[in-house]
Amino acid sequence: MFRLNNRIALVTGGGSGIGRAVALTFASSGATVHVLDVNRESAAKTADEISRNGGNAVSHACDVTDQQEVMAVFRGIGKLDILVNSAGVSHIGKADTTSEEDFDRLYQVNVKGVYNCLFAAIPLMKENGGGAILNLGSIAAVVGLPDRFAYSMSKGAVQAMTMSVAKDYLRDNIRCNSVSPARVHTPFVDGFLAKNYPGQEQEMFQKLSQTQPIGRMAKPDEIAKLILYLCSDEASFITGNDYPIDGGFTKLNN
Numbered sequence: 471m472f473r474l475n476n477r478i479a480l481v482t483g484g485g486s487g488i489g490r491a492v493a494l495t496f497a498s499s500g501a502t503v504h505v506l507d508v509n510r511e512s513a514a515k516t517a518d519e520i521s522r523n524g525g526n527a528v529s530h531a532c533d534v535t536d537q538q539e540v541m542a543v544f545r546g547i548g549k550l551d552i553l554v555n556s557a558g559v560s561h562i563g564k565a566d567t568t569s570e571e572d573f574d575r576l577y578q579v580n581v582k583g584v585y586n587c588l589f590a591a592i593p594l595m596k597e598n599g600g601g602a603i604l605n606l607g608s609i610a611a612v613v614g615l616p617d618r619f620a621y622s623m624s625k626g627a628v629q630a631m632t633m634s635v636a637k638d639y640l641r642d643n644i645r646c647n648s649v650s651p652a653r654v655h656t657p658f659v660d661g662f663l664a665k666n667y668p669g670q671e672q673e674m675f676q677k678l679s680q681t682q683p684i685g686r687m688a689k690p691d692e693i694a695k696l697i698l699y700l701c702s703d704e705a706s707f708i709t710g711n712d713y714p715i716d717g718g719f720t721k722l723n724n
């Protein structure tokens with residue numbers, strides 16, 4: 471079940487957190503994985519780890535906000551079966567405390583970065599007779615989270631792009647879905663706590679853990695397993711959907 475033998479996958483943000491877990495999971499399921507990240511060292515580290523475990527991986531240093539850079543990487547790969555858009559950045563702020571610069575940065579990485587990879591990947595998948603695309607959304611797209619104005623904007627756009635692409639490429643045999651995690655314990659969360667709650671990291675970590683009714687944050691592996699399923703042939707009837715994976719956050723927080 472859920473094998474990706476002979477599949478070529480590209481994972482953005484593959485150097486860390488959920489992207490790294492997806493890259494490792496895909497490789498151990500038989501795929502050749504292209505690990506793309508703006509951080510050259512972390513992309514190489516994930517690819518090395520895959521190779522050491524006997525899998526196939528290539529790393530690419532690439533900024534998803536730059537369409538030329540993205541196009542060069544995808545052209546170099548040539549054939550593509552699976553795209554996972556995991557590269558993303560976070561931000562804390564309300565509408566009147568989010569600077570124009572921060573708003574633009576969130577848009578550039580979380581929205582335009584996804585568009586750039588879709589733009590580059592879809593022609594390759596069409597040529598290839600189909601493919602599977604998985605975008606990392608967030609519960610921030612569907613519930614009102616405090617202090618996440620720009621981030622919520624960006625994840626709302628990811629969900630809308632997911633539906634649009636799923637509809638437009640039905641006849642090209644390209645499936646497109648998103649997953650929307652609540653909090654996942656990754657460097658994304660640790661960096662956010664260190665930056666925004668210096669000295670209170672432990673206390674805030676506990677607090678954030680408890681906001682999931684299940685009482686903890688997700689592990690990156692738990693998200694990767696759902697993504698593996700959605701990108702495998704076993705999910706061949708699934709397209710145009712968003713999958714919350716949230717420890718009960720959206721439905722049980724009452």
Ligand SMILES: NC(=O)c1ccc[n+]([C@@H]2O[C@H](COP(=O)([O-])OP(=O)(O)OC[C@H]3O[C@@H](n4cnc5c(N)ncnc54)[C@H](O)[C@@H]3O)[C@@H](O)[C@H]2O)c1
Binds near residue numbers: 557606
């Ligand atoms: N961690 C969570 O709690 C959580 C919850 C919901 C959704 N998400 C989403 O999951 C995705 C992955 O999050 P994570 O927790 O694994 O984060 P992370 O910070 O651990 O990893 C993100 C990776 O993206 C890379 N990246 C950032 N900007 C880039 C750019 N311009 N070009 C290429 N790569 C870039 C970073 O270098 C990093 O390796 C994000 O889209 C995030 O919004 C995370």
